Amino acid sequence: xxxxxxxxxxxxxxxxxxxxxxxxxxxxxxxxxxxxxxxxxxxxxxxxxxxxxxxxxxxxxxxxxxxxxxxxxxxxxxxxxxxxxxxxxxxxxxxxxxxxxxxxxxxxxxxxx
Amino acid sequence: xxxxxxxxxxxxxxxxxxxxxxxxxxxxxxxxxxxxxxxxxxxxxxxxxxxxxxxxxxxxxxxxxxxxxxxxxxxxxxxxxxxxxxxxxxxxxxxxxxxxxxxxxxxxxxxx
Numbered sequence: 437x438x439x440x441x442x443x444x445x446x447x448x449x450x451x452x453x454x455x456x457x458x459x460x461x462x463x464x465x466x467x468x469x470x471x472x473x474x475x476x477x478x479x480x481x482x483x484x485x486x487x488x489x490x491x492x493x494x495x496x497x498x499x500x501x502x503x504x505x506x507x508x509x510x511x512x513x514x515x516x517x518x519x520x521x522x523x524x525x526x527x528x529x530x531x532x533x534x535x536x537x538x539x540x541x542x543x544x545x546x547x548x549x
Numbered sequence: 550x551x552x553x554x555x556x557x558x559x560x561x562x563x564x565x566x567x568x569x570x571x572x573x574x575x576x577x578x579x580x581x582x583x584x585x586x587x588x589x590x591x592x593x594x595x596x597x598x599x600x601x602x603x604x605x606x607x608x609x610x611x612x613x614x615x616x617x618x619x620x621x622x623x624x625x626x627x628x629x630x631x632x633x634x635x636x637x638x639x640x641x642x643x644x645x646x647x648x649x650x651x652x653x654x655x656x657x658x659x660x661x
Contacts, residue, residue, distance in 0.1 A: 440592075469649070478636065478651040479593070494648065526592050528649070538585075538649060540592030 438462050442527050442541035449517040449548045457512040457544050459527030465539075466532045468510040469494070470502065472523040473543075479526060485510055486532060517548045553637045558656040561627045569622040569655050571637030576617050581640045583649070584611065584622045586633040593636065593651075596622065632659045 443458045461468065469484035471494075481494030485504040499521060501513040510529075514521060524545050530538040554572040561567040573582065583598040597604055597611045599620075604611040610623040624631055636654040 471651070478634075478653045481648060481650060484648060495650070528592075537583075537595035537598070538593075540594065543590075543592050 440527055440529050440539050440541040442544050444544060445542065446545050447547070449546065451517060451519060451548060453517050454513070454515050455517065457525055459510045459512065459541060460508050461529040461539070462508065463529065463539065464507060465529035466507070468504065468527065468529045470510070470512045471526045471528065472496065473526060474523050482512065519548045522546060522548045553639060553652050555637055555652060555655045557653065558658065560658045560660060562660050563629060564626050567624040567627045567631070567657065569635050569657065570619065571621070572619045573637070573639055574618045576639060577641065579641055582611065582613060582620050583638045583640050584609070585636045585638065587636070587654070588633045596635070627659045629659050629661060632657055
């Protein structure tokens with residue numbers, strides 16, 4: 437049972453480069469989301485999805501794109517990386533029912549130089 | 550989205566109970582109270598959640614005030630492995646968005 441898998445674990449980008457952070461879950465969860473966590477801060481919601489083909493913006497969506505073509509995968513795209521996007525990124529998934537818990541990946545540590 | 554307020558940090562001695570408070574004075578009737586914790590260099594993990602009644606599981610207990618404007622996460626016997634940041638989150642499951650909005654949490658330090 438893999439749970440929520442994020443790849444890569446570490447990444448260094450140059451300013452202006454693009455990349456995709458991958459997130460996959462094997463629990464058939466409808467809800468998936470992306471967060472960023474800056475040093476000493478809590479998690480801030482970037483984008484989320486309540487099912488395949490449905491996405492919406494969170495608190496800090498600028499500079500990021502998402503799509504949800506399958507239930508299992510929810511990639512996060514940085515179109516033109518900026519130093520302000522240096523952070524740790526977490527993906528989470530859960531069912532959308534009443535008594536649910538969210539499962540988080542181990543994170544991707546991204547540095548933009 | 551309703552907000553929560555937690556102390557920035559708390560300390561506890563090992564093997565003693567820990568009570569982590571959370572204020573949520575603007576909670577609505579459909580907000581569930583969730584607690585997560587984040588161990589160093591890891592993603593958050595679920596601890597417990599509840600709506601109105603107190604809840605117990607193998608990890609902790611959740612005590613919810615009668616007016617639901619505050620709650621307390623209780624770790625019955627703190628261990629060094631419980632040192633983490635604990636987040637209290639309100640989740641409105643009728644809004645259709647199912648969002649978790651994190652605050653800054655309480656950093657728990659457990660003293661040997």
